[in-house]
Amino acid sequence: MKRTIRTTAFTVGALIATLGLPAGTAHADTDARVDLRVLVVSDGGPSTDAIAAELTAAGTPFTEIDLTQAGRQVIDAGFLADTVGGVPRAKFQAVVLPNDNPFADGSPEMAALAAYEQTYEIPQVDAYAYARPQAGLQVPTSGGYSGSIDGTQAAVTTAGRAGAFGYLDGAVPFEDNDPAVNESYAYLSQPAPGADFTPLVEATIPGTATKGSLVGEYRHDGRRELVVTFVYNQYQQQFRLLARGIVEWMTGGVHLGASRNYFAVHVDDVLAADDRWNSQLNCTPGDVDCTDPNATPDPIRMTPADVDHAVAWEQDKKFTFDFAYNAVGSVDQREENNGVDLLADRLIADRAKFRWVNHTYTHSFLGCVQDTAVVPWKCATNADGSTQWISRNEIADEIATNRVWGQFAGLPQETDELVTGEHSGMRVLPQQPVDNPNLAPALADTGIKWIGSDNSREPDQRAVGQATTVPRYPMNVFYNAGKAAEQVDEYNWIYTSRAQGGSGICEENPATTSCLAAPLDTATGYADKIVPLETRIALGHVLSNDPKPHFIHQSNLAEERIAYPVLDGVLGGYQALFADDTPVVNLRMKDIGTELKRRADWKSALNAGQVTAYRVGDKVTVSAPTGVQVTATLPTGTTQGSAAFGTAYAGAVSGWTPSTGTPLTFTVPATPQATTLAPTDTHATVTTPAPHTRVPAGVRAQVPATADH
Numbered sequence: 001m002k003r004t005i006r007t008t009a010f011t012v013g014a015l016i017a018t019l020g021l022p023a024g025t026a027h028a029d030t031d032a033r034v035d036l037r038v039l040v041v042s043d044g045g046p047s048t049d050a051i052a053a054e055l056t057a058a059g060t061p062f063t064e065i066d067l068t069q070a071g072r073q074v075i076d077a078g079f080l081a082d083t084v085g086g087v088p089r090a091k092f093q094a095v096v097l098p099n100d101n102p103f104a105d106g107s108p109e110m111a112a113l114a115a116y117e118q119t120y121e122i123p124q125v126d127a128y129a130y131a132r133p134q135a136g137l138q139v140p141t142s143g144g145y146s147g148s149i150d151g152t153q154a155a156v157t158t159a160g161r162a163g164a165f166g167y168l169d170g171a172v173p174f175e176d177n178d179p180a181v182n183e184s185y186a187y188l189s190q191p192a193p194g195a196d197f198t199p200l201v202e203a204t205i206p207g208t209a210t211k212g213s214l215v216g217e218y219r220h221d222g223r224r225e226l227v228v229t230f231v232y233n234q235y236q237q238q239f240r241l242l243a244r245g246i247v248e249w250m251t252g253g254v255h256l257g258a259s260r261n262y263f264a265v266h267v268d269d270v271l272a273a274d275d276r277w278n279s280q281l282n283c284t285p286g287d288v289d290c291t292d293p294n295a296t297p298d299p300i301r302m303t304p305a306d307v308d309h310a311v312a313w314e315q316d317k318k319f320t321f322d323f324a325y326n327a328v329g330s331v332d333q334r335e336e337n338n339g340v341d342l343l344a345d346r347l348i349a350d351r352a353k354f355r356w357v358n359h360t361y362t363h364s365f366l367g368c369v370q371d372t373a374v375v376p377w378k379c380a381t382n383a384d385g386s387t388q389w390i391s392r393n394e395i396a397d398e399i400a401t402n403r404v405w406g407q408f409a410g411l412p413q414e415t416d417e418l419v420t421g422e423h424s425g426m427r428v429l430p431q432q433p434v435d436n437p438n439l440a441p442a443l444a445d446t447g448i449k450w451i452g453s454d455n456s457r458e459p460d461q462r463a464v465g466q467a468t469t470v471p472r473y474p475m476n477v478f479y480n481a482g483k484a485a486e487q488v489d490e491y492n493w494i495y496t497s498r499a500q501g502g503s504g505i506c507e508e509n510p511a512t513t514s515c516l517a518a519p520l521d522t523a524t525g526y527a528d529k530i531v532p533l534e535t536r537i538a539l540g541h542v543l544s545n546d547p548k549p550h551f552i553h554q555s556n557l558a559e560e561r562i563a564y565p566v567l568d569g570v571l572g573g574y575q576a577l578f579a580d581d582t583p584v585v586n587l588r589m590k591d592i593g594t595e596l597k598r599r600a601d602w603k604s605a606l607n608a609g610q611v612t613a614y615r616v617g618d619k620v621t622v623s624a625p626t627g628v629q630v631t632a633t634l635p636t637g638t639t640q641g642s643a644a645f646g647t648a649y650a651g652a653v654s655g656w657t658p659s660t661g662t663p664l665t666f667t668v669p670a671t672p673q674a675t676t677l678a679p680t681d682t683h684a685t686v687t688t689p690a691p692h693t694r695v696p697a698g699v700r701a702q703v704p705a706t707a708d709h
Helices: 012-019 046-058 108-120 158-162 237-251 304-317 328-336 342-349 392-409 439-445 484-495 525-542 563-577 589-607
Strands: 033-035 038-042 062-066 081-084 087-090 094-097 124-126 145-148 153-156 171-173 185-188 196-204 211-220 223-228 265-270 322-325 355-358 413-418 450-454 467-474 550-553 612-616 619-623 629-635 647-649 652-658 664-667
Touching: 038 046, 046 062, 046 094, 046 237, 081 108, 087 108, 094 108, 094 237, 108 223, 124 237, 158 196, 171 237, 171 563, 185 196, 185 211, 211 237, 223 237, 237 525, 304 342, 304 563, 328 342, 355 392, 392 413, 392 439, 413 589, 439 467, 450 589, 467 589, 484 525, 525 563, 589 629, 619 629, 629 664
Parallel strands: 033 087, 038 062, 038 094, 094 124, 124 223, 265 322, 265 550, 322 355, 355 413, 413 450, 450 467, 467 550
Antiparallel strands: 033 612, 081 087, 145 185, 153 171, 153 196, 196 211, 211 223, 612 619, 619 664, 629 652, 647 652
């Protein structure tokens, strides 16, 4: 994917004249205020869109100019800088361009940008540049390479690990998900003779033992550029690995917003049993839609040995499961076995090893009354045609009875967390397009503030009365499978065509990404196809600053324990890529809900133009509406007043700070690259415009394989 890139030659005098500065000012302005906002200049390509998406997800404000749009903002000296209270102001702390010069020959816009960067020491990211001397590199025909690098094992250099990419262990693998598709095109070359160019990420040039740069820093004419010479989109793992470093490099580690790598796994139906998939009937006996008269339920339930395995696995991975429990499973087990339930005994003995979530007492459906005389089921109606709903008292009893059982057993649970069976009570299409009107009052009656929802149905957090949803990712490790062959058989049924004996869901939903060209081998398909795919999807969420939990079922920790290969792939793969100071963040449900809600409030404040942030010298000042939690990433050692700011992560500190309506002030430690700036004019504040939050199309489309049963 090669673009035509034009060259514009500048002299120092031309740069200064373009910006309208006095002659001889060829150094950084030491009296400037620098606003904490990024300028993204886009050509509509995936690389600048990827960086914009990273900034959006982190909550880092930016302004985007699309070069393909008629009537766009012209980039000139007045757009880039001005004065506030007599103090020079740089309106952007960094500039992102599609390449090192996306403008026409002799462009005054490129001249203005170059002069601005030189005057205020503003770094520039070349999102995807051709390797050439103007970018500090030799052209690829001079012993380099241009072409696909799918499957390449790149690596962070010593300089990269000592700088913005130090959160990585070293390896940067490039995806090769489809041998028939070129996924990553790149230019690999060495620094041009005499260029002040430092490779930060590099890979071996094919056919040689020589390394070529993929990401590097080029210093010239009093400017700094991060030169990226491979194309990417926001979903590819190689970009996800490097995105944090790109942002930290261009902001000098001082910016609004924060990014961490999250992973939480909810295990539903603990203490209960899950019905097994029937390969002959192609349905699950015990499920409301499996009406064959020969359908006999075949339950899957954990054993004490499975609990022991879970405990040992947690200790090895330094990870904690969230167990969503249904107490009736143990009550029934004891009634049917003379008071004996070895599974419950072991779980209660090891209760402190897990986090516990109320999953209701019997796992009953809490929405409309289901009419199961038809397939698929529908909502039962009253004589007047109105919907029959599960009552407020029934819902409250399901919640309260389960909670009391858990308290009696000593389970360390949070009483304001809840996951209903099948996420029921909330709307589910097509049968029940609205929430059960009795759900919100019952949640209030029982003090529920956080309720799990199905991310495949409702990806956005919302209110249910006084409670707030926590969207959860369903994993394609099915609730009704305890063995790999069962999982593969059902997977084949769902994702193959009717002509191949499948359900036909792919014919009806051609955008479904899990569709199969042919059925998988039941003996090998799980390890060869499903595990790598589900690992990649889940790890993609982890690397995307996405705190939403994933959910599986207790059946997946029983029998052949088929969930563990996927979970091992996620955590093992993560550990191989990241340094020790960048661990997976493993939050419980209410903390995830709080994080999501804070982000939503912060995004609203940014979009409304209610946030002001700038740096002057070693002081960072942020103003936001009263009650809004301010998020920022700052260097280690930053203080707010006399207290240390934030918590350590990935070589920096970050966190949330409540705004009281008065400006927040942070003091950052001096660094060798920090610009010495003058004290701020405390009477002059400028409200930032709303950030641009355009996200490109092409989001993965995936139909969930199962509901929560």
